Amino acid sequence: MLGLxxxxxxxxxxxxxxxxxxxxxRLWLDQQLAVTAESGGVQEGAMxxxxxxxxxxxxxxxxxxxxxxxxxxxxxxxxPQTEMSIKAEGDRNALQxxxxxxxxxxxxxxxxxxxxxxRIQTPTAVAAVKGTEFYVRVAEDGAxxxxxxxxxxxxxxxxxxxEIPAGYTGTVTEASAAPSVGVTEPDDVASFTDLxxxxxxxxxxxxxxxxxxxxxxxxxxxxxxxxxxxxxVAQQFIPPVQN
Amino acid sequence: MSKRINGFTAKLPLMGAILTVMLTAAPTAxxxxxxFSTLILSPDPGEAVPQTTEMISLSFIDPDRRLDVxxxxxxxxxxDLTSEATINGDVLVWLPSTPLFQGPHSIVMTMKALDGSSxxxxxxxxxxxxxxxxxxxxxxxxxxxxxxxxxxxxxxGNMTVEGSMTNxxxxxxxxxxxxxxxxxxxxxxxxxxxxxxxxxxxxHFNSYESHVRQPINRYRFNLxxxxxxxxxxxxxxxxxxxxxWGSRVRGWSLDLRTGxxxxxxxxxxxxxxxxxxxxxDDPTRVFRRGTFARDIFAIRPYFGSGRGLQFGxxxxxxxxxxxxxxxxxxxxxxxxxxxxxxxxxxxxxxxxLDLSLKAFSGxxxxxxxxxxxxxxxxxxxxxxxxxRLNELLDDQGQDPVDLPFDPEKISSLFIINESMLxxxxxxxxxxxxxxxxxxxxxxxTIGARWRxxxxxxxxxxxxxxxxxxxxxxxxxSFRILGNRLxxxxxxxxxxxxxxxxxxxxxxxxxxxxxxxxxSDINAPGFAFGYRNYGRQNDLDDIADGGVDEDTGTYSAGxxxxxxxxxxxxxxxxxxxxxxxxxxxxxxxxGTKNTYxxxxxxxxMESRPTEFSIMYGLNTSDLTGYTDAVTTFxxxxxxxxxxxxxxxxxxxxxxxxxxxxxxxxxSFGLDYSKFEVTGGAQYYWSxxxxxxxxxxxxxxxxxxxxxxxxxxxxxxxxxxxxF
Numbered sequence: 001m002l003g004l005x006x007x008x009x010x011x012x013x014x015x016x017x018x019x020x021x022x023x024x025x026r027l028w029l030d031q032q033l034a035v036t037a038e039s040g041g042v043q044e045g046a047m048x049x050x051x052x053x054x055x056x057x058x059x060x061x062x063x064x065x066x067x068x069x070x071x072x073x074x075x076x077x078x079x080p081q082t083e084m085s086i087k088a089e090g091d092r093n094a095l096q097x098x099x100x101x102x103x104x105x106x107x108x109x110x111x112x113x114x115x116x117x118x119r120i121q122t123p124t125a126v127a128a129v130k131g132t133e134f135y136v137r138v139a140e141d142g143a144x145x146x147x148x149x150x151x152x153x154x155x156x157x158x159x160x161x162x163e164i165p166a167g168y169t170g171t172v173t174e175a176s177a178a179p180s181v182g183v184t185e186p187d188d189v190a191s192f193t194d195l196x197x198x199x200x201x202x203x204x205x206x207x208x209x210x211x212x213x214x215x216x217x218x219x220x221x222x223x224x225x226x227x228x229x230x231x232x233v234a235q236q237f238i239p240p241v242q243n
Numbered sequence: 244m245s246k247r248i249n250g251f252t253a254k255l256p257l258m259g260a261i262l263t264v265m266l267t268a269a270p271t272a273x274x275x276x277x278x279f280s281t282l283i284l285s286p287d288p289g290e291a292v293p294q295t296t297e298m299i300s301l302s303f304i305d306p307d308r309r310l311d312v313x314x315x316x317x318x319x320x321x322x323d324l325t326s327e328a329t330i331n332g333d334v335l336v337w338l339p340s341t342p343l344f345q346g347p348h349s350i351v352m353t354m355k356a357l358d359g360s361s362x363x364x365x366x367x368x369x370x371x372x373x374x375x376x377x378x379x380x381x382x383x384x385x386x387x388x389x390x391x392x393x394x395x396x397x398x399x400g401n402m403t404v405e406g407s408m409t410n411x412x413x414x415x416x417x418x419x420x421x422x423x424x425x426x427x428x429x430x431x432x433x434x435x436x437x438x439x440x441x442x443x444x445x446x447h448f449n450s451y452e453s454h455v456r457q458p459i460n461r462y463r464f465n466l467x468x469x470x471x472x473x474x475x476x477x478x479x480x481x482x483x484x485x486x487x488w489g490s491r492v493r494g495w496s497l498d499l500r501t502g503x504x505x506x507x508x509x510x511x512x513x514x515x516x517x518x519x520x521x522x523x524d525d526p527t528r529v530f531r532r533g534t535f536a537r538d539i540f541a542i543r544p545y546f547g548s549g550r551g552l553q554f555g556x557x558x559x560x561x562x563x564x565x566x567x568x569x570x571x572x573x574x575x576x577x578x579x580x581x582x583x584x585x586x587x588x589x590x591x592x593x594x595x596l597d598l599s600l601k602a603f604s605g606x607x608x609x610x611x612x613x614x615x616x617x618x619x620x621x622x623x624x625x626x627x628x629x630x631r632l633n634e635l636l637d638d639q640g641q642d643p644v645d646l647p648f649d650p651e652k653i654s655s656l657f658i659i660n661e662s663m664l665x666x667x668x669x670x671x672x673x674x675x676x677x678x679x680x681x682x683x684x685x686x687x688t689i690g691a692r693w694r695x696x697x698x699x700x701x702x703x704x705x706x707x708x709x710x711x712x713x714x715x716x717x718x719x720s721f722r723i724l725g726n727r728l729x730x731x732x733x734x735x736x737x738x739x740x741x742x743x744x745x746x747x748x749x750x751x752x753x754x755x756x757x758x759x760x761x762s763d764i765n766a767p768g769f770a771f772g773y774r775n776y777g778r779q780n781d782l783d784d785i786a787d788g789g790v791d792e793d794t795g796t797y798s799a800g801x802x803x804x805x806x807x808x809x810x811x812x813x814x815x816x817x818x819x820x821x822x823x824x825x826x827x828x829x830x831x832x833g834t835k836n837t838y839x840x841x842x843x844x845x846x847m848e849s850r851p852t853e854f855s856i857m858y859g860l861n862t863s864d865l866t867g868y869t870d871a872v873t874t875f876x877x878x879x880x881x882x883x884x885x886x887x888x889x890x891x892x893x894x895x896x897x898x899x900x901x902x903x904x905x906x907x908x909s910f911g912l913d914y915s916k917f918e919v920t921g922g923a924q925y926y927w928s929x930x931x932x933x934x935x936x937x938x939x940x941x942x943x944x945x946x947x948x949x950x951x952x953x954x955x956x957x958x959x960x961x962x963x964x965f
Contacts (some may be wrong), residue, residue, distance in 0.1 A: 019332060020331060020332035020333055020334050023284055023285075023300055023302075023334055023336065025284060025285040025298060025300065026285075026296050027296070028296075041603075041604040042604050042605075042606060042683075043604055043605070047296065047298050047338065048298055048300065048329075048336040048338050050331050050332070050334055050336075061722070061726065061729065061761070068284045068285065068300075070282070070284065070302040070333060070334050071282075071302070071304070072282070073282050073283070073284060073302070081725075081726040103725060103726070139725070140724065140725025140727070
């Protein structure tokens with residue numbers, strides 16, 4: 001227990017900050033991902049963008065994103081309205097990575113290599129990753145929920161520490177409260193909105209439709225307006241048109 | 244991630260299309276020799292990737308730095324694409340410029356060490372999945388047998404033909420004929436020529452095309468590289484906000500980009516010549532007005548790439564070709580005057596500057612544009628002499644001008660004559676300016692625009708630009724409460740009468756507020772909107788030009804995900820909108836409309852079936868009259884079912900009724916309309932499908948005995964990708 005506490009308190013030793021640590025491999029729905037470099041510069045993220053130490057990723061209200069670490073192939077999928085910074089230090093063969101989540105939801109499948117280390121850091125707790133697959137949710141007030149699907153996570157803050165084995169959910173409501181752990185209820189996983197679906201299934205992509213409106217203005221020019229929206233929304237708001 | 248996978252072939256259903264996943268070779272992603280290895284990042288071996296998200300990426304695990312980066316070769320479908328891939332540090336990335344064809348693809352990467360020895364190659368396969376329903380046929384890819392062709396031949400595209408027919412009968416059918424059901428065809432193709440060179444071809448053919456109308460068919464060929472874009476055919480150049488912005492020009496355009504110095508040029512025709520026509524049995528009446536052919540030439544040299552500071556000068560000349568059509572006149576009948584059956588031919592010269600600045604990684608932008616126009620409303624008679632021009636100015640009580648040139652000698656550039664608007668441009672009423680700026684601060688995106696368009700400013704390159712108008716628009720969009728609440732607040736205000744030539748100045752102002760709430764993607768969502776539009780010029784009478792009015796719009800919406808039995812995912816929605824317009828000058832034209840829409844959308848978890856039910860109620864009240872409320876009811880049922888991987892069926896039923904009290908008199912409505920449509924979509928290969936829709940529409944006007952029609956509609960569309 002003391003060791004776990006120390007892990008949370010003692011920062012990683014100073015080491016080389018890594019470049020090219022991850023890559024954006026998928027963007028779904030609106031495909032609006034903001035990437036804020038540690039220097040403060042913001043740019044719109046796109047598929048194929050290389051991510052460096054300190055980069056902060058923010059998905060828009062209707063964007064999901066997947067990134068992959070270049071040293072071990074670990075995958076993170078971010079839900080809409082998620083903000084996360086990635087930090088990596090040390091030798092590329094033994095990278096120590098911190099995923100600092102400010103708010104939002106993500107799913108991770110970690111391919112942990114020897115000597116490498118993953119840590120999830122939220123406003124209220126820290127999780128040391130031993131497992132390979134888990135969900136994380138950080139609410140607006142910092143309350144953190146972690147569901148372990150495979151493997152084990154150590155979950156702790158200044159007040160206490162617990163172990164979250166597969167099939168269990170760890171929660172901490174605030175930084176001054178101790179983490180707790182309980183059996184994962186089916187609804188807990190369902191609420192994470194299919195983050196672990198097969199990438200190729202592209203369910204959200206299929207849910208989007210494009211409405212293409214062609215019209216001819218008084219100058220005889222044919223104009224095309226394309227409106228892209230979730231199918232559900234379109235069907236609610238736009239009556240069917242007789243072809 | 245880097246597991247060995249034995250080859251297999253599988254068929255997976257995906258939105259009615261056949262999806263084949265075929266691993267042609269066991270992936271050797273983790274091939275290692277000493278400490279060198281490779282790691283596949285995207286796509287995973289055997290993964291089915293939607294065409295919009297294709298990307299190939301691989302990481303080199305090379306602690307001893309043995310890899311000779313220049314030796315890396317990327318081969319996709321037996322085509323060497325190394326030159327299109329980028330290697331950033333230890334990561335290789337290739338993004339296709341056009342979607343790959345549907346079906347399996349093979350990837351091979353070979354590489355060598357710095358000492359010349361071979362390093363283990365890596366090969367794997369993935370599959371591009373079929374386009375989702377609703378995506379345009381342009382997303383359909385090339386056939387598999389294109390593999391192995393040289394790079395210049397890499398072509399993909401599609402061809403679509405559509406035919407329709409309709410038959411309408413019953414009482415009043417002659418009043419119910421709709422626009423012609425025309426045959427249509429599209430041909431789209433694109434490919435690469437090596438390096439950064441790309442080409443594309445887009446065509447649309449419509450049997451409604453006619454020499455007596457402006458073109459409906461479209462043809463466009465585009466050739467581009469990193470430093471130039473050449474387009475031939477129908478182009479829509481966007482050179483400057485106030486001068487040439489999106490108008491169709493049939494001709495060519497060129498954009499040369501060297502970084503510091505760049506230039507855009509466009510030349511062609513924005514209107515075709517159409518002869519006018521008089522009624523053969525009554526030559527005093529115009530059957531169809533003609534149109535002069537209009538030639539446009541524009542050039543914009545500009546400096547800077549646009550990432551920071553950019554400065555440009557735009558020159559545009561647009562002139563109607565007076566010899567392109569025969570000018571016809573109606574024959575005078577009795578005491579009536581003769582009429583010209585064509586609009587007057589125009590001449591237009593516009594020049595303007597633009598400046599743009601971007602900073603803080605694009606979080607701040609500033610743009611300034613201006614433009615000065617010369618416009619002749621009728622160039623039939625050609626140019627005037629300077630003496631004649633000064634006579635006209637003297638007649639108008641204006642000072643004479645001392646031109647440094649003879650107007651007749653510059654007539655090839657611009658025709659100066661008595662039809663110029665304005666005749667004397669020294670008052671600068673033909674000047675336009677605009678300032679735009681936007682910035683991102685935290686979660687706020689703030690935009691502001693000030694625009695002043697003179698009353699005599701005219702550009703034939705942007706005919707919809709509203710002139711005689713000056714004002715500002717400000718908008719802020721931001722999110723609060725942990726991004727759950729989205730807020731947009733906007734305000735704009737404009738005034739006309741910039742040259743004080745009107746009896747009164749009309750001012751308009753609009754305030755908009757939009758709120759949307761959603762805590763997470765599966766939670767209920769709520770939206771609220773308010774808009775107020777006011778217009779006034781303080782004139783008390785319509786005859787004097789009084790226009791005072793006030794319109795308020797309120798809208799609210801909510802939707803709730805509902806879990807139902809049997810694997811059914813449902814969403815319930817409710818929307819309400821109220822629009823009230825109060826006309827201060829003429830209360831009889833006041834209106835109040837309310838709209839209610841309730842819907843339930845259902846989808847099976849496995850998605851073979853989805854259906855929705857919606858009900859809409861709309862009341863339209865002419866508030867200036869008593870008993871003038873018309874009620875519309877609309878019930879909609881819509882369903883789709885995938886019978887198998889190749890065939891899907893659809894059905895729509897819509898019932899609409901409208902009714903008004905008898906007292907509404909001629910303002911009232913009383914009709915019923917019923918539409919039933921069935922259809923099918925059939926894929927006979929991964930690149931070919933057909934869509935058939937057939938339906939019956941009945942319409943009965945209960946206030947008239949002579950309108951009771953039935954209409955049969957059939958439409959067939961076939962798409963073949965190549």
